[in-house]
Amino acid sequence: MLDASFASPALGVTKQYKVYLPAGYDALTTRRYPVVYMLHGLGGDETNWVDGGKLDAVADELRLQAIVVMPDGDDSFYVNSVTPADQAACLGKKPPFSRDQRAEDYCVASARYDDYITRDLVGHVDATYRTIAERRARGIGGLSMGGFGALQLAMRHPDLFAATASHSGLDALLYVGPHPYAADKVVLLEDVTSWGRGVGIIGEHIRAIFGKDVANWRAHDPAWLAKELDDGELAIYLDCGTEDRLLLQNGAQYLHDVLLARGVAHEWYLGPGDHDFAFWGQRIDDSLGFFTRALAPAAP
Numbered sequence: 001m002l003d004a005s006f007a008s009p010a011l012g013v014t015k016q017y018k019v020y021l022p023a024g025y026d027a028l029t030t031r032r033y034p035v036v037y038m039l040h041g042l043g044g045d046e047t048n049w050v051d052g053g054k055l056d057a058v059a060d061e062l063r064l065q066a067i068v069v070m071p072d073g074d075d076s077f078y079v080n081s082v083t084p085a086d087q088a089a090c091l092g093k094k095p096p097f098s099r100d101q102r103a104e105d106y107c108v109a110s111a112r113y114d115d116y117i118t119r120d121l122v123g124h125v126d127a128t129y130r131t132i133a134e135r136r137a138r139g140i141g142g143l144s145m146g147g148f149g150a151l152q153l154a155m156r157h158p159d160l161f162a163a164t165a166s167h168s169g170l171d172a173l174l175y176v177g178p179h180p181y182a183a184d185k186v187v188l189l190e191d192v193t194s195w196g197r198g199v200g201i202i203g204e205h206i207r208a209i210f211g212k213d214v215a216n217w218r219a220h221d222p223a224w225l226a227k228e229l230d231d232g233e234l235a236i237y238l239d240c241g242t243e244d245r246l247l248l249q250n251g252a253q254y255l256h257d258v259l260l261a262r263g264v265a266h267e268w269y270l271g272p273g274d275h276d277f278a279f280w281g282q283r284i285d286d287s288l289g290f291f292t293r294a295l296a297p298a299a300p
Contacts, residue, residue, distance in 0.1 A: 001056045006124045010116040012087075012109025017121070018046045019129070020056050020068035022298070032130045034066045034137035034295040036288070037117070039073055039146030042202070043097035045105075046072040052277040053143075053284050062288055065298040069125055074106050075205065076113035077170075078142075078149030079220055082211035085111040096201060111209075117149075118157050137296040141165030141237070141287050143280050144248075148173070151222035151255075154234055163235035163294035165287040167280050168244055172223035172251030174214075181250040183257050192217050223255040229264050235294035236266035239283050241273025248275065 002019045022033060038055065040048040049055040049070045059068060075097050090107035098106070117140075126133040140161050142150040147169020154164035174195075176187040189195060192214050196203020210217050218224040236259065240252040249270060259266050267290055273279030 001050060004128075006120070006128075008116050008120040010110060010112040010120050013107075015072050015116070016046050016105065017069055017071040018050060019070070019125075020059055020064075021129070022065050022067065023060070023063065025067075025130070028300070031298055031300050032132045033298045034139070034291070035125060035129075035131050036066050036068045036291045036295075037121070037138075037140040037150075038068055038070050039078060039140070039142030039149045040070070041142070041144030041146050042075050044146075045098070045101055046070050049143075049284075053281050055284055055288075058285050059288060062285060062292070064288055064292065066288075066291065066295070067125070067129055067131060068288075069121070071117065071121055072105070073113060073117070073146065073149065074108070075145070076111065076149075077145055077206065077209055077220075078113050078117055078153055079209060080114045081111035081209045082216065083111070083208040085109060096205065114153065114156070117153060118160055122160060132296055132299060134296070135160055136162050139163035139165070139235075139291045139295050141167070141291070142169065143167040144169060144246075144275065147171065148222065151236075152220045152225065155222060155225040155229070156220070158233060161234070162296075163237075163291055165237035165290055166222075166239070166252075167283055167287065168240045168246075168248055168252075168275050169222075169238075170248060170251065171238065171240075171255040173217055173221035174224065175251040175254050177250070179247050179250050181253040183254075186254055189217075190214060223251065223258050226255060226258045226262065226264070229259070229262055231262070231264045233264075235290070236264070237268075237287050237290040238266060239269040239271075239286070241275065241279045242270060243273060244275045246275050
């Protein structure tokens with residue numbers, strides 16, 4: 001497992017990331033590999049998948065023949081925010097959702113996180129490591145906020161990603177209810193100025209990212225975007241715990257049903273678990289296995 005960094009033009013700062021290189025990478029000097037990008041959740045950073053999910057150990061056990069890149073995405077939801085960044089003001093505050101992150105690592109000059117992932121990071125990784133720099137060999141996954149990010153980035157950039165995975169993600173951004181899920185009673189939000197009114201600072205944060213125009217929310221909502229998907233366009237893996245404290249299992253079930261209605265084949269798991277690494281750590285082998293099946297294999 002390597003620690004690395006690169007300068008992101010989209011953010012105007014240098015960002016950290018971790019990268020897993022498969023066994024044999026150094027010895028097999030002509031071999032090229034598929035790449036999986038794994039995104040963290042709200043309040044997390046590039047260390048979470050290793051520290052909490054033991055991704056490196058799971059990948060070793062699976063003998064994964066892929067490069068896995070885990071970037072620092074701050075609390076961005078991996079989109080280009082409609083609210084401009086104020087780096088000077090940000091540097092004077094503690095990051096709102098993380099106990100450990102430093103303001104110097106968190107505060108960006110420009111909050112263009114979609115561009116950061118899809119242009120800067122993908123370009124840097126393909127230029128730095130022996131990747132198969134093609135859509136057929138590129139996947140993106142994540143947990144919670146990162147699950148949302150992975151789904152919407154893959155759906156919005158079909159030229160870049162062939163597969164996507166969401167662990168306990170915000171899979172239906174505009175899902176209001178019911179709780180528990182009932183397919184014939186689904187309500188979707190229209191007045192986005194009221195999104196997350198009951199969750200305080202998190203709601204304020206997300207409303208600032210997406211703005212007041214429901215069209216922008218729909219343009220990033222995986223469940224809304226999935227209404228235009230055709231079978232075979234994108235390989236998809238979804239899971240969520242039935243005891244998820246954020247009730248994200250309900251939106252996940254809605255996305256699952258949207259995909260079923262579209263006839264889009266996907267892998268789906270709903271089972272016991274909360275919104276934590278006790279659940280995600282048990283599921284990472286499933287998503288890594290999914291990527292192995294969905295992406296082009298390593299090539300000499």
